[in-house]
Amino acid sequence: MWYYEKKLQYPVRVSKCDVQMAKFLTEQYGGADGELAAALRYLNQRYTVPDKIIGVLNDIGTEELAHLEMIATMVYKLTKDATPDDLKKAGLGAHYANHDKALYFENAGGVPFTATYFTAKGDPIADLYEDIAAEEKARSTYQWLINMTDDTDLIDSLTFLREREIIHSQRFLECVEILKEERDRKKIF
Amino acid sequence: MNTFRKTYKPFIGPFDPCPPMKVKSYETPPQLYMGFQPYNLPQFPNLQTALKHGTLWPALFAPYENPYRKGGA
Numbered sequence: 001m002w003y004y005e006k007k008l009q010y011p012v013r014v015s016k017c018d019v020q021m022a023k024f025l026t027e028q029y030g031g032a033d034g035e036l037a038a039a040l041r042y043l044n045q046r047y048t049v050p051d052k053i054i055g056v057l058n059d060i061g062t063e064e065l066a067h068l069e070m071i072a073t074m075v076y077k078l079t080k081d082a083t084p085d086d087l088k089k090a091g092l093g094a095h096y097a098n099h100d101k102a103l104y105f106e107n108a109g110g111v112p113f114t115a116t117y118f119t120a121k122g123d124p125i126a127d128l129y130e131d132i133a134a135e136e137k138a139r140s141t142y143q144w145l146i147n148m149t150d151d152t153d154l155i156d157s158l159t160f161l162r163e164r165e166i167i168h169s170q171r172f173l174e175c176v177e178i179l180k181e182e183r184d185r186k187k188i189f
Numbered sequence: 190m191n192t193f194r195k196t197y198k199p200f201i202g203p204f205d206p207c208p209p210m211k212v213k214s215y216e217t218p219p220q221l222y223m224g225f226q227p228y229n230l231p232q233f234p235n236l237q238t239a240l241k242h243g244t245l246w247p248a249l250f251a252p253y254e255n256p257y258r259k260g261g262a
């Protein structure tokens with residue numbers, strides 16, 4: 001189970017009325033390397049990995065949900081005051097036709113989210129390598145998003161999210177090291 | 190100290206349709222070099238600073254700036 005804290009993991013401030021950026025940010029909401037895919041991938045893997053690394057998957061999977069919330073906040077802030085015409089100009093006309101201003105799990109191109117974005121191989125090394133790749137891909141997405149805006153406040157939140165991907169990658173790399181460790185070998189640090 | 194960004198000079202053809210980008214770059218953040226995180230790494234002085242950086246440890250902090258901006262690679 002989870003306890004919910006009624007605040008964001010890191011503050012989200014959006015200072016520039018750039019509706020098109022909402023469309024691009026959606027990539028991290030319902031895209032292949034987005035936060036939803038990340039959360040579901042890790043939380044699902046928890047059941048079938050060696051005990052030693054369950055905690056890491058649990059913690060990181062949970063944190064991804066907090067990131068998902070931050071992205072949702074950004075998208076919402078950028079679209080809540082937009083007219084249908086603004087949305088059309090921002091390339092969100094098709095989204096509006098289908099969803100009004102509701103958030104939807106889709107990628108920046110409007111393709112709906114699918115469970116095929118991630119997998120569960122059941123082989124701990126294979127799954128961890130996927131996780132490491134997923135973190136590096138999410139890190140890249142944040143870079144491409146940062147490259148497309150000059151809103152310094154938005155960049156601040158995106159930079160935080162990018163840094164978290166670096167930490168997650170580090171932790172998954174450490175999980176691989178833990179699993180490689182010979183059972184009875186003496187550890188010397 | 191490892192650098193967080195690497196650059197390279199791609200081949201530029203004589204008949205390329207667009208003005209060439211002479212230098213391209215990619216990111217190489219610190220987790221690629223760390224291996225297992227060592228014990229007792231120095232931490233940021235307080236929680237506020239750590240939150241701002243997105244990590245407790247300066248050794249894992251990788252600043253990022255738009256490389257297409259003036260002054261970038």
Ligand SMILES: [Fe+2]
Nearest residue numbers: 038164165168
């Ligand atoms: Fe992550």
